[in-house]
Amino acid sequence: MTTESATDPGKSSSDRRKVLSRIPNPTRMSTQDAEPLDVERIREDFPILEREFGGEQVTYLDNAATTQTPDQVVDAIADYYRTTNANVHRGLHHLSQEASVAYEAAHDRLAEFVGADGREEMVFTRNTTESLNLVAYAWGLEELGPGDEVVLTEMEHHSSLVTWQQIGKRTGADVRYVRITEDGHLDMDHAAELIGPDTAMLSALHVSNTLGTVNPVAELVAMAHEHDALAFIDGAQAVPTRPVDVGAMDADFYAFSGHKMLGPTGIGGLYGKEHLLEEMTPFNYGGEMIRTVTWEDATWNDLPWKFEAGTPPIAQGIALAEAADYLDDLGMDRVRAHEEALAEYAHEQLAALDDVTVYGPPADDRTGLVAFTMADVHAHDLASILNDRAIAIRAGHHCTQPLHEKLGVAATSRASFSVYNTRAEVDELVDALDDARQLFA
Secondary structure, X not given: OOOOOOOOOOOOHHHHHHHHHHOOOOOOOOOOOOOOOOHHHHHOOOHHHHOEEOOEEOEEOEOOOOOOOOHHHHHXXXXXXXXXXXXXXXXXXXXXXXXXXXXXHHHHHHHHHHOOOOHHHEEEEXXXXXXXXXXXXXXXXXXXXXXXXXXXXXXXXXXXXXXHHHHHHHHOOEEEEEOEOOOOOEOHXXXXXXXXXXXXXXXXXXXXXXOOOEOOHHHHHHHHHHOOOEEEEEOOOOOOOOOOOHHHHOOOEEEEEHHHOOOOOOOEEEXXXXXXXXXXXXXXXXXXXXXXXXOOOEEEOOOOHHHOOOOOOHHHHHHHHHHHHHHHHHOHHHHHHHHHXXXXXXXXXXXXXXXEEEEOOOOOOOOOEEEEEEOOEOHHHHHHHHHOOOEEOEEEOOOOHHHHHHHOOOOEEEEEOOOOOOHHHHHHHHHHHHHHHHHHO
């Protein structure tokens, strides 16, 4: 098999995905008519939630770090290895052809999931961080120079902040930051001041992993485009929690991670407008990403393979498509409503406590996570105490250290929610805070 597409380019995405019928998959849940989500039914797909520690059933509230993986996604990985395991685009035998078509179909599926035009605009990476680095190195090192500006926000994850910071040091470009308001929103007037004729790239979070803020990304993208700048949107916390349409927001680049959207670790996606990806120099070099090689030079493969050097994450890609199916079967509008309702409830319950401070927007204006501090109890101590009750939260600066400095705290505790979480689990979290009060009284 050549490095060209293993499928007929005239076929639709759904036609290409028919090859997956050769890989046995369990029947997918269909809850399109369910309102709201049938959480107890959903929890049956996540046996890890039945685990116990010290006689306590686990309450998993660390979904902004990594979500759990349903049986359907785990089975997709296992079935690939049991029935179809072979390298892609490198063999004429049946197994290689089946693996190639299934892997290509996974690109089609993820492109569809985020509103891209096709597989040419969907590069598989290891995670959001690698997607950011791909663009920063392949585009930033080539295009940025002294006098150029990269505009970020004060709520950026380190994967964005540090990457563009270091690219700025190498190229001489200035990195500037849009302020946040006291209630955890972006100061859009300040954004309008910063994004100007010298701006070359805007890089912003769609959803803050610390504050729970949902940023007006379409408005930010439009501001960038008014000044002929490009816009990169970090969708790590958005793609798992709400419908995303990269075409509607007109983003130039959009990144996400599989392990935050019920998928496997070690795989993520980078959407890029086709003409931009065509113009960019590859980030990694080696097998698969080449078309021709001579002693003196090389030419590059078609998109997206141009940016996928070496043996790719084949099983993970196929499983990521299964995760997209799982979320779509639930209905992304229902997913968003469920997680926002849990965050609102958690915010209200925590903010009502005299010794708890909650950070970010108001209860009814945030996505599915809540970061907070408890008086006289360090976040790490609190996480350890909650762990004794088998309650899993995140404690620290959540890869937003400068933001925590601005908030005036070294660390926060963070509870974050997914499709399998319940109000009862929020109640368990709030009740368990009394253990910390008693211990530190």
